[in-house]
Amino acid sequence: MKKILIPILTVAFILITAKLWAGDMKVGIGRKAITPQGDAWLNGYANPARLKPATGIAHDLWAKALVFEESPTSRVVIVTTDLLGLSHEISVDIAKRLSDKYGIQRSQLLLNSSHTHSAPMVWPAAGMFYYKPDDMQTVYKYTRQLVEDIIAAVDMAMAGLAPMQVWSGHGEADFAFNRRDPKLTIRPVDHDVPVLKIATPGGELKAVLFGYACHNTTLPGDYTEVNGDYAGYAQIELEKMYPGITALFFQGCCGDINPNPRGTVEHAMQHGKSLAESVQKVLTGTLQPVRAPITTRYETVELEFLPFDLQLYQNDMVTGDEYVQRRAKLMLQAYNKGWDVSKYNYPVQCIRFGKDLTILAMAGEVVVDYALWAKQTFKKENLFVGGYSNEVMCYIPTKRILGEGGYEANSSMIYYVLPGPFADNVEERIQGAVKQVMKGVGVKPSK
Ligand SMILES: [Zn+2]
Structure with a gap:
């Protein structure tokens, strides 16, 4: 009797599991090093030490790609990069290449940058103005190669599409610190560590996408090597913990958030380790299944500057x-x-997996208030929130921050060469656009 029971239970289990994963989602994983070959001009700090090329390479930088696909109309490509941010021009270029090659629609492509301040400059960048023509050529050449490398990472992911199980969970890490005036009474942070686990149907871990909302500025302006900062170390740490996997970091809404403590390579390694340990804890805990269909929306909203x-x-x-x-x-x-x-066309994007998970991705250096607002407004939805997505054009303050003034509200616009500050309806416009894209994927504000 026992001998018969076991196969029956096994078959039943397979049937139940098959039903649970009825979405038939395939996932492909790709990666390509984007470490500069030869001279590189690091971007992120207006520091005299940065008026010469990088002096070394601490570790490789990466473009990493995940493709989730149920069908050509139910799919998404997520690309993460160890870079300060992608320019509008490069984002458009990559989207066009992937559209021509694979028919990937703009809403089906999410590009996120870790915002490390120790990665090569990407053309065109505001910081290029003091360069000689040969130096500009170096930046341009790196950028051309970068586009090829990002496409190669996506090619690898597309070629490797295979049935996978996807799970999500959330952890916490506490080294993010609101860097605005310590005298302010409101100094919000977001310590959420969203995690997406990708494993074979047999349960073998293949990739992990994880996020955090904190500037990759552990390393200071006088640091002159190529380095992914804490996010680079966190990815390295996870790939050591689970040999053979690809670990991808995506940046959250950290426009006003810095790591604490900061200043040395040891601090960056320490934060990387604590973030990796938080991800490991999530991976070994209880996770929620993430299933197809995949619905995506991408819209731009006009943000006005002051007259x-x-x-x-x-x-x-x-x-x-x-x-x-x-x-x-x-x-x-x-x-x-x-x-x-007088205005900027600002992109907002949403990706929803069944009713299991929504990824909200906003462009630019989005301050943390937006993520906290979104998590509160859509609190019934399992939400991952990314900033630094698709393009990074400047800081994105809220009305409160515009009122308070300071770097994220006003003076940073000088370095981004934009006619800032934004008009104080910026928050209202972005929140309206977020509600619109969320509605587009079937998510309404929670009551
Ligand atoms: Zn920044």
Whole structure:
């Protein structure tokens, strides 16, 4: 009797499991090193030490790709990069290449950057203005190769599509710290560590996508080697813990968030280790299944800057700061040519897996308030929130931060060469766009 019972139970288990995974989702995993070959100009700090090329390579940087596919209309490609951020031009270029090659729609492609401040500059970057023509050529050449490498990582993932089981969970890490004025009463943080586990039907771990909302600025401006910062070390740590897997880091809404403590390679390694341990804890705990179908939305919303202030830029032209003068010069040029510099087309994206998980991805250096707002507004949804997605054009403050002023509200726009600050409806416009894309994938605000 016993001998018969076991096969029956096994068959029943397989049938139940098959039903549970009825979405028939395939996942492909790809990776390509994007470590610079030869000279590289590091991006992220206006520091005199950065006025020469990188002096070494601490570890490889990577473009890593995950393709989730049920069918060509039910799929998504997620690419993570150990970079400060992708420019609008490069994001458009990659999207076009993947559309031509695989028919991937714009909403089916999510590009996220870790925002490490010790990675090569990507063309075109505001920081390029003090470079000589040969140096610009170096940046341009790196960027051309970067596009090829990202496509190669996606090619590898597409070629390796195989049935997989996907699970999600959340952990915590506590080294993220709100870096704005310590006297402020509101200093929010988001210590969530969202985790996506990808395993074979037999349960063998193949990849893990994990996030955190914290600037990759553990390493300071006078650090001059190529380095993925804490996110780079966290990925290395996980790939050591689970040999053969691909670990992908995606950055959250950390515009106003720094790691603490910071300043040395040891600090970056320490944060990487604690983040990897948090991910490991999630992987060994109870996880929720993530199933097809995959629905995606990608929309842009016009964000307005404050009205153009001709007098301000004329005054800035005679101040001593070269960055202020450069912005003023470009703004006056735009004004004289009649170009419209009154708004920015800002992308917002949503990816939903069945009713199991939604990934909300916002462009730019999004401050943490947006992630906290989204998690509260859609609290019934299992939500992963990414910033630094698709393109990084400047900081994205809230109305509160605009009112308080400071770097994330105003002065950072000088370095990004934009006519900031934003008008104070920026938060309302973005929240409206987020609600729109969430509605598009079937998620309404929770009551
Ligand atoms: Zn930043």
